[in-house]
Amino acid sequence: MPQTGFNGSVSSPKVDVYVDTGSQFLNHTVDGFLKIGSVAVARAAAEETYNVVVQVHKSHLDLTKMCKEGVFFGTVAGVYVGMDYGMEKIRGTRDWKNALLAGAATGALASAVGNNKRDKIVQDAITGGAIATAAQFINYLT
Missing domain, CATH: 1.20.5 (Single alpha-helices involved in coiled-coils or other helix-helix interfaces)
Incomplete structure (x- = not known):
């Protein structure tokens, strides 16, 4: 009996933005802020797009909400990454x-x-x- 199948891989593009502040601690913190902040903006944009499509009374994307969520989650991620890096340096172990x-x-x-x-x-x-x-x-x- 003949069989068919699918063999392959799916990968997403990788985009790295590196900001050199001269301090490893700040570099990690800024990196966490940028990465998670952009994910939060994308999530808010998807949610807002859904709301525009489904709800007739809403006719535009709320850019303020997207920015606020990006800044909030980016800040929380930056604080976490900075604290994690600081703990590693203080304790001397990862x-x-x-x-x-x-x-x-x-x-x-x-x-x-x-x-x-x-x-x-x-x-x-x-x-x-x-x-x-x-x-x-x-x-x-x-």
Whole structure:
């Protein structure tokens, strides 16, 4: 019996923007801001495009929302990457504990900036640490 199949690979284009600030710490932070900020803008643009297509009363994309989301998520990513790099330099090792500490600190900081109460800040710190640690473990697996 004849069989058919598909064999191939799919890859996405890779675009790297490198900003040299003269400091490795700042280089990592800016890189995180740019990469995750652009992803947040793309996500907001897709959501806004969907809203324009589906909803008749909305006739244009909300560029302000896209920019705000890009800046917010880019800032959070930049803080996380900077803290992770700083933890690595302070502790002298690169392991999952850096991700845990950096994620918890970033989650707490992002929550505190939003004028949340102490319980919510602690919850967000735990969430940030858990997500960062899980991402680090997934990175180890691949």
